[in-house]
Amino acid sequence: MDSAVVSNIKKPVGVPEPTVRRMPKYLNLLKSMQKEGDLFVSAPYIARLQGLDNTQVVKDLAYTGITGKPRVGYSIEELILALEDFLGFNRKHEAFLVGAGFLGSALIQYQGFKESGMRIVAAFDIDKQKVGKEIGGVPVFHLEKFRDLASRLHISMGIISTPAGAAQNIADLMAGWGIKAIWNFAPVTIKVPDHVFVQDTHLYANLAVILNKLTHPAK
Amino acid sequence: MDSAVVSNIKKPVGVPEPTVRRMPKYLNLLKSMQKEGDLFVSAPYIARLQGLDNTQVVKDLAYTGITGKPRVGYSIEELILALEDFLGFNRKHEAFLVGAGFLGSALIQYQGFKESGMRIVAAFDIDKQKVGKEIGGVPVFHLEKFRDLASRLHISMGIISTPAGAAQNIADLMAGWGIKAIWNFAPVTIKVPDHVFVQDTHLYANLAVILNKLTHPAK
DNA sequence: GATTATTAAAGATCTTTTTCTTTATTAAAT
DNA sequence: ATTTAATAAAGAAAAAGATCTTTAATAATC
Numbered sequence: 001m002d003s004a005v006v007s008n009i010k011k012p013v014g015v016p017e018p019t020v021r022r023m024p025k026y027l028n029l030l031k032s033m034q035k036e037g038d039l040f041v042s043a044p045y046i047a048r049l050q051g052l053d054n055t056q057v058v059k060d061l062a063y064t065g066i067t068g069k070p071r072v073g074y075s076i077e078e079l080i081l082a083l084e085d086f087l088g089f090n091r092k093h094e095a096f097l098v099g100a101g102f103l104g105s106a107l108i109q110y111q112g113f114k115e116s117g118m119r120i121v122a123a124f125d126i127d128k129q130k131v132g133k134e135i136g137g138v139p140v141f142h143l144e145k146f147r148d149l150a151s152r153l154h155i156s157m158g159i160i161s162t163p164a165g166a167a168q169n170i171a172d173l174m175a176g177w178g179i180k181a182i183w184n185f186a187p188v189t190i191k192v193p194d195h196v197f198v199q200d201t202h203l204y205a206n207l208a209v210i211l212n213k214l215t216h217p218a219k
Numbered sequence: 220m221d222s223a224v225v226s227n228i229k230k231p232v233g234v235p236e237p238t239v240r241r242m243p244k245y246l247n248l249l250k251s252m253q254k255e256g257d258l259f260v261s262a263p264y265i266a267r268l269q270g271l272d273n274t275q276v277v278k279d280l281a282y283t284g285i286t287g288k289p290r291v292g293y294s295i296e297e298l299i300l301a302l303e304d305f306l307g308f309n310r311k312h313e314a315f316l317v318g319a320g321f322l323g324s325a326l327i328q329y330q331g332f333k334e335s336g337m338r339i340v341a342a343f344d345i346d347k348q349k350v351g352k353e354i355g356g357v358p359v360f361h362l363e364k365f366r367d368l369a370s371r372l373h374i375s376m377g378i379i380s381t382p383a384g385a386a387q388n389i390a391d392l393m394a395g396w397g398i399k400a401i402w403n404f405a406p407v408t409i410k411v412p413d414h415v416f417v418q419d420t421h422l423y424a425n426l427a428v429i430l431n432k433l434t435h436p437a438k
Numbered sequence: 439g440a441t442t443a444t445t446a447a448a449g450a451t452c453t454t455t456t457t458c459t460t461t462a463t464t465a466a467a468t
Numbered sequence: 469a470t471t472t473a474a475t476a477a478a479g480a481a482a483a484a485g486a487t488c489t490t491t492a493a494t495a496a497t498c
Contacts, residue, residue: 016485020431021424028383028406028423042445050408053487058446070445071495087427088434106325112406116426156433164247181429187247187331189269199429203420204247205240207335208306210400210418212239214375215307235455261475272457277476289475290465 042073099162109136261292318381328355
């Protein structure tokens with residue numbers, strides 16, 4: 001026997017993340033088509049609009065469990081419902097945000113999240129200038145209130161929009177306080193226990209791609 | 220001879236995008252190490268902190284042209300300079316932003332971009348409430364001023380933070396007005412001529428990954 | 439009713455990216 | 469000086485993802 005078989009680590013083997021990332025775009029498109037009265041849509045049509053490969057779209061949509069009909073396409077209504085269910089957009093997701101600076105404020109006030117079911121219900125900071133105020137109708141509490149409120153309101157999602165230096169500390173606290181998923185906007189890699197899921201949105205990474213392209217244009 | 224050799228399309232074959240996206244994180248880490256007085260760093264050390272594979276880091280850093288010494292590692296100073304050069308962070312990049320809503324305002328005021336050399340020098344909108352005002356010291360003009368100002372100031376980068384419906388239109392205008400790279404925050408796929416580079420930052424896509432995980436937790 | 443064109447679905451191939459393996463280098467320890 | 473341990477570098481293998489190919493289904497057309 002080979003001692004190298006160290007772990008039968010359960011490989012996630014779920015839906016590919018790139019697929020999940022494309023789904024909101026499909027959903028967006030489908031909703032505007034529905035608004036115009038369309039009932040069916042074909043994968044090639046979606047592919048053309050999104051600049052994707054034909055079969056890519058078919059495979060992505062297959063993950064929702066919805067099947068299309070040859071020569072007709074998919075039922076838009078069915079697809080929308082299935083995508084919303086798949087993405088969890090048809091449930092309520094309440095989130096706490098830590099770091100009520102420019103970015104945090106923008107996230108709180110950003111209207112776009114509404115359709116996803118995600119709602120930031122409270123913000124937290126340690127700056128006394130901010131604590132006690134409201135941003136877009138959302139109250140800003142001192143960080144020390146986080147734990148108590150999170151457990152009482154059964155909050156499972158935390159958003160970190162603090163400076164880089166504070167992010168790991170906040171993440172540790174969140175993990176200890178029962179947060180299941182963290183959306184991290186601070187430009188650092190944060191470490192959390194396995195049962196906590198972290199999604200990074202590093203604006204820097206995107207900016208880097210642009211500036212690199214502008215600085216060293218491909219011939 | 221095989222007629223299937225249709226195109227000698229110049230494949231970009233540059234640096235892998237995932238690599239470019241990791242580089243700002245390396246840079247960030249290196250700077251804080253330098254601040255603490257460290258002079259050298261090893262790839263395994265970086266890998267551990269970032270949760271990456273050892274050789275991944277070595278390969279990424281190799282693209283900067285800097286070589287490390289066995290048993291010692293890389294010179295932090297050399298690496299920082301090389302990364303800044305590679306990413307274009309040591310040059311000035313002036314950008315125009317269109318769509319001065321919550322998100323646009325946050326981007327304008329976000330302090331984090333300073334170290335990258337990117338500076339938003341003007342914002343544009345069509346809302347008369349916003350035109351003529353300033354946001355964090357940056358003037359907001361009417362969209363119709365974009366073309367003239369962009370050519371006079373030799374602006375090559377445009378940021379789109381408009382609602383989804385306006386994005387394609389703005390992108391068309393930008394492309395026609397000489398913008399070389401577009402940073403798109405609107406949740407739609409925009410089409411541009413080949414010589415214009417688009418980088419999307421779709422907050423939705425990131426949110427989708429989180430909500431999907433929360434809704435359908437992997438066993 | 440037969441044919442055709444369009445489409446979804448399933449499978450195969452290719453490409454890209456990551457991870458693993460080996461080799462060579464060199465500072466530190468002996 | 470010799471050995472050792474840590475490391476970068478280069479190459480091979482594996483994994484993931486995207487694209488291409490083929491097949492089957494079916495609505496529209498003839």
